Amino acid sequence: MTDILAKNVNPGSAQPPLAGDGEKPKEEKKRRAGIWLWILAVLLFLAALVEGAILYAERAAKKVEAAPAPQPVVAVPQAVSDKSAPKERVENAYFFRIDGKDAEGRSASFDYIIVTSDYTWVKGSTVEVVSNDVVIPEEETADRIITPKVRESFASALDLIAVGLASREGDRDAEEARALARAQTVAGWISKVTDASIPLWTLNLGQYDKEACKAKEDADSSYERPVLLASVRARAEGVNLTEAFSNALSGHDNLPSRDCYSQFDLVKIR
Numbered sequence: 339m340t341d342i343l344a345k346n347v348n349p350g351s352a353q354p355p356l357a358g359d360g361e362k363p364k365e366e367k368k369r370r371a372g373i374w375l376w377i378l379a380v381l382l383f384l385a386a387l388v389e390g391a392i393l394y395a396e397r398a399a400k401k402v403e404a405a406p407a408p409q410p411v412v413a414v415p416q417a418v419s420d421k422s423a424p425k426e427r428v429e430n431a432y433f434f435r436i437d438g439k440d441a442e443g444r445s446a447s448f449d450y451i452i453v454t455s456d457y458t459w460v461k462g463s464t465v466e467v468v469s470n471d472v473v474i475p476e477e478e479t480a481d482r483i484i485t486p487k488v489r490e491s492f493a494s495a496l497d498l499i500a501v502g503l504a505s506r507e508g509d510r511d512a513e514e515a516r517a518l519a520r521a522q523t524v525a526g527w528i529s530k531v532t533d534a535s536i537p538l539w540t541l542n543l544g545q546y547d548k549e550a551c552k553a554k555e556d557a558d559s560s561y562e563r564p565v566l567l568a569s570v571r572a573r574a575e576g577v578n579l580t581e582a583f584s585n586a587l588s589g590h591d592n593l594p595s596r597d598c599y600s601q602f603d604l605v606k607i608r
Contacts, residue, residue, distance in 0.1 A: 423450075423590040429485040430454050431567075434593055438586025440578035447572040448499075448586050449491065450593070453483055453565040461505075464519035467565060480527035483565055492532050492569055497579070500524035501566035503543045503599070514544040514601055524567060525607060538608035539579070541568070544601030551598035580604040 424435040434450040460466040460473060467474050467483065474482050484492070492498060502521025504513035521540040528538060543566075570579065583604065584596045596602055 421590060422592045425592065428487050428491070430457065430483075431485070431488055433491070434590075435571075436586040436590070436593070438582040438584070438588075440581035440585070442578070444574040444577035444582070445572075446570060446574065446577045446579060446582035446586070448583060449495075449569045449571060450587070451488065451567040451569070453567075455564070457483065457565050459520060459563040459565065461563065462516075464516055465523050480530045483524075484527055484531050484567070488567075489531050492528070492536070495536060495569035495571065496573055497537045497539060497570035498528050498532060499539045499541050499568035499570070499583075499604070500528055501541045501543060501568055503564065503566060504545050505563055506545050506548050510545060510600060514542065517544050517601070518542040518603075524565070528567070529608070534608070536608075537606060539604055539606050541583070542601050542603040542605075543599040544603075545599070546594070547598050547600070551594045 426433045426435070431451050431453045434452070435447070436450055437445060437447045439445045457467055457469050457474075460468050465476060467479055469482070500521045501524065502517040502519065504517040504520070506513075518540070521542050525538055525540050532538075568583070573579065573582070580602065584602050587593055588595045
């Protein structure tokens with residue numbers, strides 16, 4: 339009996355497990371598994387985002403490469419009507435810088451020189467020039483018309499041109515002969531003050547059609563009986579100076595064109 343009681347009160351004897359103690363490890367495992375699954379899902383999501391960004395960048399780059407390069411904007415040239423020839427005053431003359439081409443496209447550049455309206459031919463004369471209503475003595479005319487700076491520009495010219503022009507009034511043949519005589523007089527002035535090695539031409543413009551061309555005139559110059567000279571600054575090999583000079587005069591709103599004159603006869607005299 340005593341042995342039986344002793345067995346019942348033995349503190350070292352095994353106790354049956356409490357209810358629920360075996361479920362805790364299982365719940366912990368499930369919790370840890372859920373955390374890892376969540377982390378894996380996040381990593382997969384982030385990987386998908388990165389891959390999507392890379393694919394988008396690659397496609398965008400391919401589109402840029404495939405797209406044609408933008409074409410430069412080219413201004414459409416506008417038709418140019420009348421234009422002003424560059425004009426510069428040199429002492430008592432106006433220099434018009436003009437360029438022209440002959441029928442073959444060969445170019446030449448000219449200084450078309452119009453002495454100011456203070457100097458004009460005496461009406462009907464081929465040798466006398468009036469300045470401020472006073473006739474200039476013939477022996478002074480060359481120096482008065484071809485001033486030092488004008489003369490200086492002639493020193494570098496390839497050719498020199500003495501121009502003659504007559505007014506519209508009168509018989510055409512007589513006026514064209516007068517224009518030629520004036521060109522020859524101007525050539526004489528040029529010969530006095532320039533190097534004889536520079537080729538010299540006369541240009542007979544004949545009669546000036548004032549009615550048709552008066553819009554080209556201004557307060558500085560009269561084109562009816564002006565004193566005219568010209569020089570060639572540059573010219574292509576073999577250029578036809580008559581054609582190039584005629585072309586150079588055309589298309590300006592401050593110069594009479596070839597059509598304003600009854601002739602355009604350029605002759606080399608030196």
